Amino acid sequence: xxxxxxxxxxxxxxxxxxxxxxxxxxxxxxxxxxxxxxxxxxxxxxxxxxxxxxxxxxxxxxxxxxxxxxxxxxxxxxxxxxxxxxxxxxxxxxxxxxxxxxxxxxxxxxxxxxxxxxxxxxxxxxxxxxxxxxxxxxxxxxxxxxxxxxxxxxxxxxxxxxxxxxxxxxxxxxxxxxxxxxxxxxxxxxxxxxxxxxxxxxxxxxxxxxxxxxxxxxxxxxxxxxxxxxxxxxxxxxxxxxxxxxxxxxxxxxxxxxxxxxxxxxxxxxxxxxxxxxxxxxxxxxxxxxxxxxxxxxxxxxxxxxxxxxxxxxxxxxxxxxxxxxxxxxxxxxxxxxxxxxxxxxxxxxxxxxxxxxxxxxxxxxxxxxxxxxxxxxxxxxxxxxxxxxxxxxxxxxxxxxxxxxxxxxxxxxxxxxxxxxxxxxxxxxxxxxxxxxxxxxxxxxxxxxxxxxxxxxxxxxxxxxxxxxxxxx
Amino acid sequence: xxxxxxxxxxxxxxxxxxxxxxxxxxxxxxxxxxxxxxxxxxxxxxxxxxxxxxxxxxxxxxxxxxxxxxxxxxxxxxxxxxxxxxxxxxxxxxxxxxxxxxxxxxxxxxxxxxxxxxxxxxxxxxxxxxxxxxxxxxxxxxxxxxxxxxxxxxxxxxxxxxxxxxxxx
Numbered sequence: 001x002x003x004x005x006x007x008x009x010x011x012x013x014x015x016x017x018x019x020x021x022x023x024x025x026x027x028x029x030x031x032x033x034x035x036x037x038x039x040x041x042x043x044x045x046x047x048x049x050x051x052x053x054x055x056x057x058x059x060x061x062x063x064x065x066x067x068x069x070x071x072x073x074x075x076x077x078x079x080x081x082x083x084x085x086x087x088x089x090x091x092x093x094x095x096x097x098x099x100x101x102x103x104x105x106x107x108x109x110x111x112x113x114x115x116x117x118x119x120x121x122x123x124x125x126x127x128x129x130x131x132x133x134x135x136x137x138x139x140x141x142x143x144x145x146x147x148x149x150x151x152x153x154x155x156x157x158x159x160x161x162x163x164x165x166x167x168x169x170x171x172x173x174x175x176x177x178x179x180x181x182x183x184x185x186x187x188x189x190x191x192x193x194x195x196x197x198x199x200x201x202x203x204x205x206x207x208x209x210x211x212x213x214x215x216x217x218x219x220x221x222x223x224x225x226x227x228x229x230x231x232x233x234x235x236x237x238x239x240x241x242x243x244x245x246x247x248x249x250x251x252x253x254x255x256x257x258x259x260x261x262x263x264x265x266x267x268x269x270x271x272x273x274x275x276x277x278x279x280x281x282x283x284x285x286x287x288x289x290x291x292x293x294x295x296x297x298x299x300x301x302x303x304x305x306x307x308x309x310x311x312x313x314x315x316x317x318x319x320x321x322x323x324x325x326x327x328x329x330x331x332x333x334x335x336x337x338x339x340x341x342x343x344x345x346x347x348x349x350x351x352x353x354x355x356x357x358x359x360x361x362x363x364x365x366x367x368x369x370x371x372x373x374x375x376x377x378x379x380x381x382x383x384x385x386x387x388x389x390x391x392x393x394x395x396x397x398x399x400x401x402x403x404x405x406x407x408x409x410x411x412x413x414x415x416x417x418x419x420x421x422x423x424x425x426x427x428x429x430x431x432x433x434x435x436x437x438x439x440x441x442x443x444x445x446x447x448x449x450x451x452x453x454x455x456x457x458x459x460x461x462x463x464x465x466x467x468x469x470x471x472x473x474x
Numbered sequence: 475x476x477x478x479x480x481x482x483x484x485x486x487x488x489x490x491x492x493x494x495x496x497x498x499x500x501x502x503x504x505x506x507x508x509x510x511x512x513x514x515x516x517x518x519x520x521x522x523x524x525x526x527x528x529x530x531x532x533x534x535x536x537x538x539x540x541x542x543x544x545x546x547x548x549x550x551x552x553x554x555x556x557x558x559x560x561x562x563x564x565x566x567x568x569x570x571x572x573x574x575x576x577x578x579x580x581x582x583x584x585x586x587x588x589x590x591x592x593x594x595x596x597x598x599x600x601x602x603x604x605x606x607x608x609x610x611x612x613x614x615x616x617x618x619x620x621x622x623x624x625x626x627x628x629x630x631x632x633x634x635x636x637x638x639x640x641x642x643x
Contacts, residue, residue, distance in 0.1 A: 111535070130535065131584075134591040141592045142539075149536040163531075 017442075019433060019458045020271070021416050029420055032413035034405075034437065036274040043395040051077050051364070051386045052170050058382065058397070063163050064107065064443055067100035067155065068375030068400075070168040071237060072382040075371025077170035079258060080386055082365035088355035089172030094237045095347050096158050096168065097373060098340035101236065102192075103151025104376035105293070105333040108441040109199070110144025113330055116435050117206055121213070122428035140202055143195035147337060150192045154344070157181045172359035182348050192341045193307075200311065200334050210327060216418045217436045218326035218411025221246030222288065223279060224295035225403070227374045233304035234296060234312075234339060236374040242299045243279060243289060248321040251279065257370040260381050264398060277403045288406030291378025292440065293332035298322040303335070305342035311335045326411055329439045364390040375400045377441055401442040411436040430458055494638055495544035495597070496527045496631070497537065497582075499551040506558075506607035506620040510550040513603075513627050522635065533580045535588055542593035546638045548631060549582045549602040552620070558608035559619040561626045563634065566600040599638065603630045 022031040042061055046054060055073040059066035071093060078085060085093075115128040118137050127135075134141035152162045158177065159165020167173050207214070223246070227239035241255040241263075252263055267276040267284040279287035289295075297316075303309045312335060318328060347353055370383040378400030385394040415436040419429045459470050498514030500507040511529055518527050528540065533549075541547055549566065556562055568590050569583035580588065582602055590596045605627050608617040616624070 131588065131591065134588060138592050138594075145535050145538060145592060149539070152536060 019412055022461055029416040032416050033271045034409050034412050035272045039273040046392050046395045049392050051080055051390045051392055056166055059164050062443055064104050065375045066164045067096055068373050068380050071097055071373035072371045072380045074168050074170050076369045076382040076384045079369025080366050081362040083171055083360045083362045085172040085360050086357045088352055089358040091347050091353055092173050095344050097237045098343055099151045099154040101376045102337050102340045103148045105337050106144055106147035109333050113438050121431050143198045146195045150188050154185055171361055176356045176358045177354055186348050189345050196338045203334055214325050214327040216414055217439055218407055219324055224298045225289045225291050226296040226299050226379055228300050232301040234300040244299050257372040274405050275402045276405050277398055285406055290407045291400050291403045293336050294329045297332045303339045305339050307342055308335055308339035326439045377401050377443055378403055404440045408437055408440055493544045494525050494546045495540055497549050498529050501531050502614055505609040505611045505613050506617055507552045507610050509552045509605045509616055509620050513550050516628055533585050538588045538592050541585055542589040542595045544597045546599040547597045548634055551604050552607040553604035554607055556606035558606045559623040560606040561623055561630050562604050563630050564602045566602055568596050
């Protein structure tokens with residue numbers, strides 16, 4: 001008899017989602033759908049607002065990665081203004097974006113994923129959380145809390161607020177950095193290094209225990225996309241887009257924000273509010289691709305900082321070509337944290353970081369503009385159109401988590417086929433179905449621009465669509 | 475209104491001056507929810523050795539280290555559970571059972587527990603001073619009922635601080 005399993009809510013995610021697993025008459029999982037069930041409509045209600053309000057409005061989509069929305073939005077506005085921001089403003093924004101990636105990656109790795117990694121996929125769910133980690137591995141708990149505090153505190157020092165800082169504006173940033181804040185940030189760097197080195201060492205020691213998960217967690221060939229620097233290095237803020245295929249062959253390169261919609265289309269599916277972006281030349285769904293830490297490390301030739309370069313070299317040895325297993329997103333996040341700390345240290349050691357000229361001004365010089373930034377979860381695109389008075393007439397946001405949508409669905413199917421037996425649901429099975437989604441660290445609040453809640457649901461459905469079983473966690 | 479920051483009086487350890495952490499919680503744009511910040515702002519105007527004031531919208535795991543380094547922690551917040559304008563002073567013990575799912579905030583007892591688990595230390599004294607809220611609408615003003623309770627709440631916090639100092643001396 002065919003069945004459908006629904007996991008609702010899926011836990012330890014940013015947002016609210018549902019997983020539906022359908023079985024065939026042989027008790028095998030035949031279909032999987034990861035549904036995002038809420039919508040907020042930021043693109044629509046921005047119509048009529050002055051374009052310069054967009055960064056602060058759009059940042060409200062998310063409390064985890066507001067800086068990425070600020071940056072992509074400000075860059076779209078700057079395309080409308082046709083201005084180039086002062087070099088010091090670009091450096092300060094880069095530092096802010098990296099600080100956000102550090103705190104977000106720390107949240108993902110230590111708070112959300114490490115309970116599975118350190119305590120085991122089959123551990124008692126009552127203990128499988130950050131508090132369980134704190135008890136069993138306090139040194140790693142402290143490292144996680146410390147790294148998140150480092151990123152958050154740096155955002156607060158620069159932008160005055162940990163969440164939704166208003167510092168990034170069209171044209172640059174509102175005020176320059178002073179020496180006292182620079183020194184405070186640099187003083188925090190040694191602890192940050194110690195914490196990430198501890199985490200990388202611990203991760204490499206335990207990763208081999210998860211060979212089964214590495215092979216089955218969204219491990220499939222497909223394209224990867226992200227931003228790279230002009231020298232092919234890892235870049236989060238001011239680069240161009242590159243896409244490679246599963247063999248590492250470049251499919252698209254040097255794509256600027258203004259032309260991203262020539263290459264990227266968006267499909268919709270009836271079971272989710274989250275869109276399904278794809279690479280237009282390959283069509284949908286063949287052109288579905290992955291973004292985020294794994295993609296960034298796959299497309300970049302080097303990190304550009306000594307410690308991260310050494311780690312990246314080791315990472316790339318995991319495969320003869322691009323690293324395809326999505327379980328490695330966890331590892332990639334840690335390398336990006338290390339890279340971020342190194343770049344921040346470099347930027348804040350330059351005397352020019354204190355330059356006072358940090359904002360360019362202009363009015364409406366174009367009626368369309370797009371901006372791109374690398375958010376912690378992947379490439380983020382904001383695309384706006386305005387009238388001659390600068391009032392918004394149209395907006396479209398292509399969100400990182402949405403770009404991983406197809407990969408998450410394929411990953412859920414892959415894991416469910418490996419672990420879920422329709423006649424008996426166990427906690428370990430269900431947790432692995434959730435855990436494959438956690439590797440992507442999806443932010444469903446961003447992806448649907450919906451209000452974030454943690455829970456997710458798993459449903460088991462019969463072939464006729466009736467619910468046979470349902471698991472909800474709160 | 476100030477943004478979430480540590481105040482100037484950082485936690486320099488001194489036998490004469492116990493390390494006291496004041497954690498003011500709430501959202502100043504949601505009416506009475508901002509009462510904790512207002513009380514802490516008033517206290518911050520009178521410098522006090524060993525006192526650190528932290529303004530925050532939510533209690534976060536990242537505060538565990540600061541909590542672990544304090545001898546006393548006082549949480550100041552609005553309560554949605556007590557009658558409007560009621561000032562309550564409640565001792566807080568580290569939680570025994572922690573939430574299974576970490577979202578983005580903790581309650582005071584869970585933060586004390588996390589402080590113990592991560593840093594093997596929790597403050598010797600922890601208490602919460604709360605004011606019952608009446609309105610959590612989108613405004614930066616307190617309701618009249620809660621505004622009238624602010625002096626009482628301020629005095630409750632001052633009493634707690636004096637008690638701490640008296641115990642040390």
